[in-house]
Structures are given as C-alpha cells and as structure tokens.
Amino acid sequence: MLKTDLPQLTAYRTTLAEAGKKLFLSWVLYSLGIVVAVILSYYLIPVPASGIMVALLLLLALFIPAIRNRLRPLWVQGVAKRAFAQQNSMLYLESSKPNYKKHFQPAVAKLGFFERNEQIVKGELGGLPFEMYAHTFRQLFARRYGRKVIQVYSVKLPKELPHIFMRNRQAGSKHLSSLPRHFDDDQRVSLEGNFDTFFTVYTHRRTITEALSLLSPNVMEALVRSNTKFDIEIIGTRLYLYSDNYLTTAHELDEALRSLINVAETFEHRLKSWRFVLPNNQHYPYLVSRPGFGTVALGHTYFNQAWLLIIWYTLYSALKITAKPELWPVKVGLVIFFDALMITVLLVLRRRYQLSKRNVGR
Structure with a gap:
C-alpha cells in the first residue's frame, strides 16, 4: 500500500507568486533601460541612427545565457521548484x-x-x-x-x-x-x-x-x-x-x-499477482515511433526517383565540366562533395525507415 501523503506545496505557491512579480519587474526595468539608452545615445553620440544601433545591441543581449535565463518565464517555475524541494527535503x-x-x-x-x-x-x-x-x-x-x-x-x-x-x-x-x-x-x-x-x-x-x-x-x-x-x-x-x-x-x-x-x-x-517475464536472449520489446514525412518520402516512396535525380545531376555536371576544361579540378571536387552528401542523406533515411518498420515486429 502506497503512502498517500502528498508533498507540501505552500512554498511552491508563495515562491511562484513572488518570482512572477520579480520577472515582471525585470522586464519593466529592461524595457526602460532600452528606452533610456536609446534617448541618451541619440543626444550624446553624433552618429546617424545611433539610437537604433544601441537598441539592437541591447536586444542582442537577450542571447546572453545569464540574461536570457533570468528573463524567460520558465525561470519562475525553477525558483518555485527549488523552494518546493527544500520544503519537502x-x-x-x-x-x-x-x-x-x-x-x-x-x-x-x-x-x-x-x-x-x-x-x-x-x-x-x-x-x-x-x-x-x-x-x-x-x-x-x-x-x-x-x-x-x-x-x-x-x-x-x-x-x-x-x-x-x-x-x-x-x-x-x-x-x-x-x-x-x-x-x-x-x-x-x-x-x-x-x-x-x-x-x-x-x-x-x-x-x-x-x-x-x-x-x-x-x-x-x-x-x-x-x-x-x-x-x-x-x-x-x-x-x-x-x-x-x-x-x-x-x-x-x-x-x-x-x-x-x-x-x-x-x-x-x-x-501483487502479476509478473512480466521475457524469454531468454530477447531484448526488451519497446514501442517504435512512426517515421517522419521526410524519412518516408525519401527513404521509401521516392527513394528510386531520388537516385535518378542524383545520377541526372552527376551527368549534367559532367557535361558542363567538359565544356569548360579549365575549371575541372574545382568543379569535379564540388560534384563529388554534393554527390557524397546526397547519397549519405538518402542512405541514412532509407536505413531509418527500414529500422522503424523492422523493430515493430521484434
């Protein structure tokens, strides 16, 4: 019989409300900081569009992890969960x-x-x-x-x-x-x-x-x-x-x-009256996700057509290279690179599709 006592949520509830207010205040201060910086830069920096440049720099500051984490709504939940963990040991x-x-x-x-x-x-x-x-x-x-x-x-x-x-x-x-x-x-x-x-x-x-x-x-x-x-x-x-x-x-x-x-x-x-037993030397039978649209399209439905497209691209590139032999070292390298890339992607998607269908019957 499981214990039905639930963890206490008092600290979570109060901390969530307080952190929400702090988050709102942080956004207000950040927005005011942008406005003040734009106004000051407009009068102090003799450069056209200086205010716009400063505003863009401050907006880019959102990509700094410390600032981004502090201003995102999920931060509120993190503070509340920390208080919840402390209250319930x-x-x-x-x-x-x-x-x-x-x-x-x-x-x-x-x-x-x-x-x-x-x-x-x-x-x-x-x-x-x-x-x-x-x-x-x-x-x-x-x-x-x-x-x-x-x-x-x-x-x-x-x-x-x-x-x-x-x-x-x-x-x-x-x-x-x-x-x-x-x-x-x-x-x-x-x-x-x-x-x-x-x-x-x-x-x-x-x-x-x-x-x-x-x-x-x-x-x-x-x-x-x-x-x-x-x-x-x-x-x-x-x-x-x-x-x-x-x-x-x-x-x-x-x-x-x-x-x-x-x-x-x-x-x-x-x-209490149930037991799950696997036969010897058998893996745990896990569910397999349905392959995505791209995997099905290129790995199965249009697999042969994709191969024909790669062959056509290679032949077309070869004809262009023969027309301008002075560029053949660079062109040949690019054609080989793109062919290898497309073939690799095609084979990976084919393999993913085959594995997804095969694992269902494992």
Whole structure:
C-alpha cells in the first residue's frame, strides 16, 4: 500500500507568486533601460541612427545565457521548484543532459534538437523513488519560436512492466495529447468498454497479451477516474505522466502529483499477482515511433526517383565540366562533395525507415 501523503506545496505557491512579480519587474526595468539608452545615445553620440544601433545591441543581449535565463518565464517555475524541494527535503538540480538506457527511452526522448532536462526534483512520493522535471528541446519548423517544454512526472515501480503508452483523448484536455510523438498504428491496441474514448493504447506486438492482462477492467476504471489530462507511459520499471503546460501552477502540480500517486497505486495493486517475464536472449520489446514525412518520402516512396535525380545531376555536371576544361579540378571536387552528401542523406533515411518498420515486429 502506497503512502498517500502528498508533498507540501505552500512554498511552491508563495515562491511562484513572488518570482512572477520579480520577472515582471525585470522586464519593466529592461524595457526602460532600452528606452533610456536609446534617448541618451541619440543626444550624446553624433552618429546617424545611433539610437537604433544601441537598441539592437541591447536586444542582442537577450542571447546572453545569464540574461536570457533570468528573463524567460520558465525561470519562475525553477525558483518555485527549488523552494518546493527544500520544503519537502528533496534534491534539486538546475539542469542535466538526458541519459536514458538504450531500450528504456521514454517517449520524450529524441523529440528534437538540443534536448535538456531542467528544474529536476528528486525524492520520494508515496514511498516510491520520484522524479519530476521540465524536458525542453527545439524542433525544426515549429510554429512557436523557442524551446518546447514537456512537464514530466515519474516514479519507479517495484516490478518491470511491458512498454505501454496511453495517449489521453479526454475532451476536457487542452490538447488531445501532450507529446508530438506518433507511434505506428499496428502497435495500437483496442480495449473493452469505453476505455478507447479516454485513451489510445499502444504496446508492442509481442506484449499484447501481457498488456491486456495488466490493463484489467478494474485498472482501466481506476485510470479513467484518477487521470484527467495526462499522457501515461510505462517502460521497464518507470511510470511517466506527461503534460504540455509551459508553466505549472500550484493547483496543476497538486493535480499531477495526485494523478501520479493514484496511477502508481493502481498498478501496484495489480503487480501483487502479476509478473512480466521475457524469454531468454530477447531484448526488451519497446514501442517504435512512426517515421517522419521526410524519412518516408525519401527513404521509401521516392527513394528510386531520388537516385535518378542524383545520377541526372552527376551527368549534367559532367557535361558542363567538359565544356569548360579549365575549371575541372574545382568543379569535379564540388560534384563529388554534393554527390557524397546526397547519397549519405538518402542512405541514412532509407536505413531509418527500414529500422522503424523492422523493430515493430521484434
């Protein structure tokens, strides 16, 4: 039986409000500093457009890490989490690079570039090892500029479980899902009752039987009752809850911790009479994401056409080089470089596509 005592949130609530006021004041002072600097430079520096130049320099100061971190809204949450960790005798870390085991990478891993776990709090929740952090990353062609943030809440379960991902579909959620992660449809499992209206469940082909036995009707009912707007993932001995809130209020943190401990308690009751055993010499069967549009297009659909394009480019370049033999050393080097680059990209995308389809049936 898990301990149902939740961590105290008094320090988090008060510190969040105070840090929010400090952030607002910092932006006001920074804006006033820009205005004053522009006015003074206009009168003191006898250079045309000097005010604009000074304003641009001050705006570029936002790219200095110390200033940028102090002025971004996520700083407020970091201050509040530090106070939360101190009040509940937990460990607080400012940031660290994600470090997951090869076959036990959660769904937040490798979602983009420059990944980082920030504002990490480690301790115990309900008697289980607990960890929460903000997973930040950047994505190409994202609608919103800046680092995308996924709030992660995790506990370590006493037994190893199959890889199961439950995507939240409740109408009351802000979004249908917290993660920009898409799994192959042939890993999707349909469960009895109306559970599919609340969650879309994914598991590996080889663990469908285990997943169905684990997600009994009582467990499904408890999951629907205890979880409102979080995606749930089980991988190995770890239970994860995901939220896409950029900033977490005290009420949202309380809701997340309650949901996490309720879901963990639900599975702990089930684990008393349940065991997951892998056959000898078999890797842990993990879920595989659906390959992206570029991987499918160049690695599969238009793979042959891309090869023909490379061949056509090489022949066309060869004809141009023969027309001007005096430039052939430079031109040949450029053609070889671009050919090697395009062939490498094409083969990498082909390999990624093949691995994504092959791993589904592992």
